[in-house]
Amino acid sequence: MAYQEKIKFRLFGHLLPKTPPHAVQRKSVNLTDDLYTYQLNLSRFQEEFPALQSYNCTLLIDKEDFCHSANMKALFILSIKSHPASFSQRAALRKTWATEKEISKYLMKPLFLIATSPNQKQMNLVADEDKEFKDILLWDFMESHHNLSLKERCFLRWLFHNCQKAEFIFKGDDDGFVNPDALVKHVRETANASDIIHGAVQAHAIVMRTEKYRVSKTLYPHQYYPRFLSGGGFIFPGKHIPALYAASMRLPVFPLDDVYFGFLCLAASLTFRNDQKFYVWGMEDKICLYKEALFVHGISMDKLLQVWQDFQEKKC
Template identity: 55%
Template sequence: MRIKLGQTSRASPNPGSVELSDGTYTFHLNYAAFQAEFPHLQSYRCRELIQGDGICSGSLGQRLLLLAIKSHPAATARRATARRTWAQPRLLRDYRVQHVFLIGVSPNPRHMALLGQESEEFGDVVLWDFTESHHNLSLKERCFLHWVGEHCGQADFIFKGDDDEFVNPPALVTYLHQTSNASSLIHGYMRYHSAVMRSTKYAISSVLFPQDIYPHFPSGGGFLMPRASIAALTMASERIPVFPLDDVYFGFLVLAAGLQFRHDEQFKVYGVRDELCLYREALVVHGVSLDRVEEVWRGLYVEHRCNVTGPVPS
C-alpha cells in the first residue's frame, strides 16, 4: 500500500489532496471537491450529547465483544427488540458481550424525548449532535472511532452493524475462537472494487470522485474489527476527507491505515432464505423484521431447535 498526503491541515484554505494505492488502483481524494459538495462532513467536530461513559465498564479479566449498532432516534421498537433478544448483555465463553446504540439527532422533539428516557433506563446510547441523515452516517463512523478509543479502549473486538438485523453473538464468539489471526484483520462480507454509482441515493458525482471503482470495503450491514485497528483507523480519519457513503468511507480508512480484510460469507448482509436453522451459523442477517428477530432468537436460544444445546448464558 502506498499513501501520498498533500497539505493535511483542515484549517488551511488549500488543504491539498490525498492519494491512496491498493496495489491495483490509485485513488485520488481532493479536499477542495469534498469541501465544495459536503462542507459539513469536513468541518464537523464530534460532540456527544449523551456520552455513554459506563457502557464498557465491568469485570476485569474478561475479553469484551462490543456490539456497536447504528440506530435512528425514531427506531424505538427496533432497539427494544434487540434488547430483548441478541443485544442482552451476557457472558459467552470467555467473552463479555455488551452493546451500544450509535445515534444522531432528530428534529422531532418526541423522538428525542423518548430517546432520553431510553438512555436513562438502559444506559446504552451514545448520541452526537449531528442530524441523522444518509450522508451523516459517515460522521457516525468517524465519531465512533474517537468514542471507542476514549470510552471503550478495553474492547477486544467491535462488531459494527445496523438495528434492522438479526445478530448472533454466540456465533460471533465461536468465529473469533476458530479464526486464526482474528485480531490482525477486519472481518466482513467484502465488496471488491465496486462500481461507483452516479444515480440513486448512493450517487457520487464525477467531480467529487471521478474514478469508476471504489477500494475494497466490507458491507456496512455488519463487520468485525479488532482493538488493534482502532488507533490506526482513527489517525486515518484525521488525514483523509469524509466520504459521504459510510461503508465506502470505512474502506478508505482501512486502506489509509494499512490494514487487511478477511471475507466470510457468514456475514449475511444480503439476507438468507427464511429457514430457522440457516440463522444458526450466520454471524448477522441483515434486513430482518422485528417479529422474525423474536421468532429466530426464541427458536435458537429458548426452544433450542436446530441442535443448539443449552441456554445462552446471561
C-alpha cells in the same frame, strides 16, 4: 433545522453545551491498493460536503465508563447504528441479541449509535430510553444518509478516547439478526482474528452516479471503489482503533459510510477477511442457518422475535 445550527435539545431537562473543537489535519490524499490509485481531493469534499469535514463530534449522551465496567474481561462491543424514531427495532434487539452477556471469556455489551431528529418528542423518548437501559451514544448532528459517515468517524473518536481496551467491535444496522455465540466462536477459531477486519467484502465495486448512492464525478472521478465491507454488519479488532482513528483525522470524509470505512482501512494498511456467514443480502429462512450465521441483514422485527424464539427451542 440546518445542520450547522446549534442543536437545542434538552435531555434530562438540561441544555448540554458544545464541546470545544479538536485539532484535525484533514488533507488531500492518494491511496493505492494492488489494482488502482484513488485520489481524494479535500477541496472538492469541502465544496460538496462541508459539514462532514468540519463536524466536531459533540456528544449529547456519553458513556465514559462503558468499557471500564468490563474489568478484566475481554470486551466485545455490539455497536448498532439506529435512528431516534426506531424505538421498536431497539426494543426487539434488547429482547433478543443486544443484551449484555458473557460468552466464553468475552463480555458482550450492546451500544446504540444515534444522531438527532428535529422531532423533540422523539429526542425526549431517546433520553428516557437511555436512562432505563444506559446503552446509547447520542451525537448532536442530524440523522441523514450521508451523515452515517459521521457515525463512523465519531464512533472511532469515542473508541480511541474511551475504549481502546475492547478486543473486538461488531458494527451493524438495527434491522439485522446477530448471533453472539457465533461471533465469539468465529473470532476464537479464525487464525489471526485480531489482525484482520471481518465481513462481506465488496471487491472494487462500480461507483454509482444516480439515485441513493450517487457520487458525483467532481467529488470522485474514479470508476471503482477500493475494497470495503458491507456496512450492514462487520467486525474489527480493537487493536486497530488507533490506526483507524488516525486515518479518520487525516482523510476527507466520504459521504457513503461503508466506502468511507474502506478508505480508512486502506489508509491504515488493514486486511479484510471475506466470510459468507455475514448475510448482507438476506438468507434462506432456515433456523439451522441462523444458528450458524454471524449476521443477517434486512430482517423485520417481528421476524427477528420469531427467529430468536425458534433459535432457543429448536436443535439442528
